[in-house]
Amino acid sequence: MQIQTLLQYQSPLGVPVEIKKQTFNCARSAAGRPVKKISFVAGLHGDEWEGLYICHLLSRYLQDLKTTHAESFLGEINIYPAANPQAVCEGTRLTPFFSVDANRSFGAGGADSLPEYVASDLFEDIRSSSDLAVDIHASNQRLLELPQIRIVEEFDLSLTPLASECNVDLVWVHPMAGVFRSTLAYNLNKARVPALVVETGICLRIHPEFCRQVFLGLVHLMRHVGILKGDDSLEFSVKKPRVVYPREVGSLQAKKSGLFVHQMKLGQNVQEGEKAGEIIDPIQGRVLEEVRFPFSGMLFTVCENPVVYEGAPLARAALDQPAGK
Numbered sequence: 001m002q003i004q005t006l007l008q009y010q011s012p013l014g015v016p017v018e019i020k021k022q023t024f025n026c027a028r029s030a031a032g033r034p035v036k037k038i039s040f041v042a043g044l045h046g047d048e049w050e051g052l053y054i055c056h057l058l059s060r061y062l063q064d065l066k067t068t069h070a071e072s073f074l075g076e077i078n079i080y081p082a083a084n085p086q087a088v089c090e091g092t093r094l095t096p097f098f099s100v101d102a103n104r105s106f107g108a109g110g111a112d113s114l115p116e117y118v119a120s121d122l123f124e125d126i127r128s129s130s131d132l133a134v135d136i137h138a139s140n141q142r143l144l145e146l147p148q149i150r151i152v153e154e155f156d157l158s159l160t161p162l163a164s165e166c167n168v169d170l171v172w173v174h175p176m177a178g179v180f181r182s183t184l185a186y187n188l189n190k191a192r193v194p195a196l197v198v199e200t201g202i203c204l205r206i207h208p209e210f211c212r213q214v215f216l217g218l219v220h221l222m223r224h225v226g227i228l229k230g231d232d233s234l235e236f237s238v239k240k241p242r243v244v245y246p247r248e249v250g251s252l253q254a255k256k257s258g259l260f261v262h263q264m265k266l267g268q269n270v271q272e273g274e275k276a277g278e279i280i281d282p283i284q285g286r287v288l289e290e291v292r293f294p295f296s297g298m299l300f301t302v303c304e305n306p307v308v309y310e311g312a313p314l315a316r317a318a319l320d321q322p323a324g325k
């Protein structure tokens with residue numbers, strides 16, 4: 001494995017901030033022949049640490065494999081474990097000082113500020129290092145997510161078959177929205193580098209069982225596209241995800257502001273009308289809302305932060321029946 005500093009800039013006290021990249025090559029790429037390349041990116045949002053741990057599991061496995069089964073490497077693997085190191089150190093979603101979302105800084109064309117300039121160089125490095133890329137995210141502070149891959153509808157045909165090989169529980173094909181235009185994955189897909197977005201767990205936490213599930217999925221993906229040969233050091237079965245389209249996703253929202261107390265579990269199958277929990281008023285000692293599911297389906301998002309405002313998302317489900325039927 002080689003570790004390169006692909007980008008460096010100076011912090012106000014002179015300590016360098018560095019974006020590092022790990023590369024694992026096969027013997028043929030050392031001889032200069034083109035091979036298939038894959039990249040894994042984590043930590044664009046500095047408070048999403050599930051991806052850093054998934055990159056760690058990948059790196060550890062690949063380092064062991066290099067020593068025991070070097071012939072298993074058929075392509076090039078690049079890992080960017082902390083793509084926004086300043087934000088990772090602070091544990092913040094946004095880049096400190098600039099308050100910029102690093103995953104809304106791609107594709108603008110200009111490079112007038114440090115974050116734009118970093119995004120532009122990082123994008124070019126990832127694009128030129130990838131025939132396929134995976135950008136790993138966790139959820140925000142409120143919602144806990146089952147391991148899933150999200151795909152913008154226009155890339156459904158090329159990405160869904162790849163996403164289905166990643167051992168996730170769910171592939172969610174969703175409509176395009178303006179905010180995606182400046183994301184890493186959208187711009188890679190536009191530049192004809194297929195890019196998958198993994199969403200798993202919740203920010204500021206690490207869920208080892210979800211991380212291991214995604215790690216195994218990414219190993220399987222590399223075997224599936226011919227970057228790694230299967231080896232007997234790691235055998236596992238791969239989950240086939242449920243693929244859902246916009247009308248097949250149901251959302252439960254709070255009707256009142258208060259504290260949401262629930263017993264929902266990720267992956268649970270629920271029925272329409274079943275009780276999800278209560279929204280309570282801790283000051284007056286009253287129950288404000290008895291929350292019931294407006295759908296039947298499998299929960300893939302649940303609210304983890306009990307403080308909710310009216311309209312806040314409480315859960316999302318892959319519906320048993322598409323909405324409107």
Ligand SMILES: [Zn+2]
Pocket residue numbers: 045048103136137138
């Ligand atoms: Zn994120």
